[in-house]
Amino acid sequence: MGGHMSAIRLSNLDISYGDTKVVHGVNLDIAEGESFALVGESGSGKSTILRAIAGLAPDWTGGISVLGQARSHGVDRAVARQCQMVFQDPYGSLHPRKTIDATLSEPLAIHGVGNRGKRVEAMLKAVGLDQRFRFRFPHQLSGGQRQRVAIARALMLEPKVLLLDEPTSALDVSVQAEILNLLKRLRREQGLTFLLVTHNLPVVSFLCDRLAVMRHGRVVEVADVDLLRSGQLVEPYSRELLAATEGRAGVIA
Amino acid sequence: MAPMLEVKNLRVSFPTHRGRVEVVKGISFDLGRERLGIVGESGSGKSMTGRAILKLIRKPGLVTADRLAFEGVDILRQSEKQMRSIRGARISMVMQDPKFSLNPVMTVGEQIAEALVTHEKLPRREVNERILTMLEAVRINDPKRVAGLYPHEVSGGMGQRVMIAMMLIPGPELLIADEPTSALDVSVQAQVLDIIDDLVTTKGMGLILISHDLNLVSRYCDRILVMNSGTVVEECAAGELDSARHPYTRGLLAAMPTIDESRDELPVLDRSQWAGT
Ligand SMILES: Nc1ncnc2c1ncn2[C@@H]1O[C@H](COP(=O)(O)OP(=O)(O)O)[C@@H](O)[C@H]1O
Ligand SMILES: Nc1ncnc2c1ncn2[C@@H]1O[C@H](COP(=O)(O)OP(=O)(O)O)[C@@H](O)[C@H]1O
Ligand SMILES: [Mg+2]
Numbered sequence: 157m158g159g160h161m162s163a164i165r166l167s168n169l170d171i172s173y174g175d176t177k178v179v180h181g182v183n184l185d186i187a188e189g190e191s192f193a194l195v196g197e198s199g200s201g202k203s204t205i206l207r208a209i210a211g212l213a214p215d216w217t218g219g220i221s222v223l224g225q226a227r228s229h230g231v232d233r234a235v236a237r238q239c240q241m242v243f244q245d246p247y248g249s250l251h252p253r254k255t256i257d258a259t260l261s262e263p264l265a266i267h268g269v270g271n272r273g274k275r276v277e278a279m280l281k282a283v284g285l286d287q288r289f290r291f292r293f294p295h296q297l298s299g300g301q302r303q304r305v306a307i308a309r310a311l312m313l314e315p316k317v318l319l320l321d322e323p324t325s326a327l328d329v330s331v332q333a334e335i336l337n338l339l340k341r342l343r344r345e346q347g348l349t350f351l352l353v354t355h356n357l358p359v360v361s362f363l364c365d366r367l368a369v370m371r372h373g374r375v376v377e378v379a380d381v382d383l384l385r386s387g388q389l390v391e392p393y394s395r396e397l398l399a400a401t402e403g404r405a406g407v408i409a
Numbered sequence: 410m411a412p413m414l415e416v417k418n419l420r421v422s423f424p425t426h427r428g429r430v431e432v433v434k435g436i437s438f439d440l441g442r443e444r445l446g447i448v449g450e451s452g453s454g455k456s457m458t459g460r461a462i463l464k465l466i467r468k469p470g471l472v473t474a475d476r477l478a479f480e481g482v483d484i485l486r487q488s489e490k491q492m493r494s495i496r497g498a499r500i501s502m503v504m505q506d507p508k509f510s511l512n513p514v515m516t517v518g519e520q521i522a523e524a525l526v527t528h529e530k531l532p533r534r535e536v537n538e539r540i541l542t543m544l545e546a547v548r549i550n551d552p553k554r555v556a557g558l559y560p561h562e563v564s565g566g567m568g569q570r571v572m573i574a575m576m577l578i579p580g581p582e583l584l585i586a587d588e589p590t591s592a593l594d595v596s597v598q599a600q601v602l603d604i605i606d607d608l609v610t611t612k613g614m615g616l617i618l619i620s621h622d623l624n625l626v627s628r629y630c631d632r633i634l635v636m637n638s639g640t641v642v643e644e645c646a647a648g649e650l651d652s653a654r655h656p657y658t659r660g661l662l663a664a665m666p667t668i669d670e671s672r673d674e675l676p677v678l679d680r681s682q683w684a685g686t
């Protein structure tokens with residue numbers, strides 16, 4: 157192993173919806189424990205890549221492996237257990253008529269894991285939610301609390317890899333800060349690997365080690381986050397994204 | 410000369426099981442031909458403020474003010490019929506998500522035409538010309554083709570530009586933009602805001618830009634009101650936001666990661682400092 161195992165390896169990955177190919181020839185190698193970002197214009201295929209890894213976009217060719225195991229095209233229980241997804245809109249992704257307790261217990265039941273009550277209790281604590289939320293419904297929680305539940309659900313099976321699709325885009329900056337701190341702490345404590353989709357470059361600076369810039373279904377640049385921090389991305393499109401962010405932050409900085 | 414918009418002691422309340430609750434608690438500001446930003450977290454009363462100005466708050470919501478006047482016209486005393494001739498024609502509003510604001514069964518061109526002829530009788534030829542000019546002004550390169558498309562056939566960024574075209578074609582004096590780009594991604598956000606900015610500046614309109622994003626309002630506005638639980642906690646020139654003094658504003662600024670971020674943890678707001686949040 158030598159500590160260099162890939163958490164996610166994508167090789168010559170093409171992904172289609174029906175007759176339309178939307179992701180073209182993507183190669184990425186994300187190390188175990190790494191936090192990696194996908195950024196780029198909307199429609200460039202970022203979410204589609206996460207969906208393919210999670211088994212939600214089955215029409216792909218090339219290779220996807222998770223923790224050294226090649227993923228099949230169908231439902232892949234081994235992958236599901238190791239690799240979980242968190243979506244942008246915690247309202248849409250939580251079942252409105254299930255209590256938080258039911259939502260968090262469900263993955264345990266599906267995978268036949270016992271001691272559920274204790275695990276739910278411990279997980280609520282880990283994501284900073286008071287036990288009194290346990291028997292509430294999603295609409296009785298704030299946006300930030302719902303996103304904590306979504307993260308808790310993803311972590312119930314103790315996965316090694318989290319696929320995060322714009323996890324803080326729907327939140328206010330102060331709530332975003334709480335969730336970003338939470339993700340950073342959980343990654344440290346549980347040795348997680350993150351693959352994070354975001355349009356917010358400062359979030360990448362805070363949470364990630366490397367990033368890939370995507371455009372029109374292709375990766376145009378892969379860079380260390382230090383190059384992002386110092387404004388040294390090289391591809392014209394990456395520089396355009398940087399300029400859009402800097403123009404705005406520059407006023408305040 | 411009186412300012413274009415005068416707001417004094419504006420209050421908006423709703424009945425709840427605990428009695429009437431104020432969500433806008435007596436805010437005051439004046440607006441000239443300038444760009445005013447209203448910023449604050451969700452639930453702070455920004456949208457209710459914008460909607461109150463257009464008299465769009467429905468019962469059982471209640472709006473009161475010592476003065477709410479647009480170009481000297483007392484908004485609270487206007488009938489619904491009178492308001493219809495102000496809305497769109499003199500004050501326009503762009504909202505967050507074009508998908509919910511555009512009519513799905515009308516083409517883009519038909520909708521822009523409707524926005525125009527509701528307020529002005531014009532020959533068909535001139536309507537068509539104005540539509541194409543307006544679509545060009547919002548930087549749509551092939552306006553003829555786009556005018557024939559339905560809302561589901563255009564991307565989010567283009568849909569929002571179509572909305573802006575609709576809102577600006579009657580030539581309003583004031584534009585209220587409520588989170589106009591929150592549903593779009595960064596690169597498209599900047600394009601859309603640059604277009605709004607350009608039109609507001611060249612036409613000499615007033616702008617109220619409502620957003621939870623401090624960076625964004627500080628870039629596109631001259632002056633900023635910071636709202637927290639229905640009150641304005643701070644007012645400052647956009648260029649001076651970094652020297653804001655109120656702890657709430659300082660807290661929001663500090664909570665945002667920066668592009669050259671090196672903090673291991675982001676400071677979070679201590680909500681116990683401000684009553685009522
Ligand atoms: N379920 C789907 N069916 C058909 N096309 C889709 C579907 N989901 C996404 N697409 C298309 O695939 C492309 C990539 O989308 P997506 O991966 O969501 O982009 P991003 O996350 O980068 O914004 C877009 O052109 C989008 O319209
Ligand atoms: N119909 C309603 N009845 C009761 N409260 C409402 C109603 N509509 C909005 N509110 C409350 O008014 C407050 C201000 O809302 P709003 O102006 O939309 O906030 P924002 O700053 O996010 O735009 C919120 O706390 C919201 O819950
Ligand atoms: Mg996406």
Ligand SMILES: [Mg+2]
Binds near residue numbers: 455456
């Ligand atoms: Mg609002």
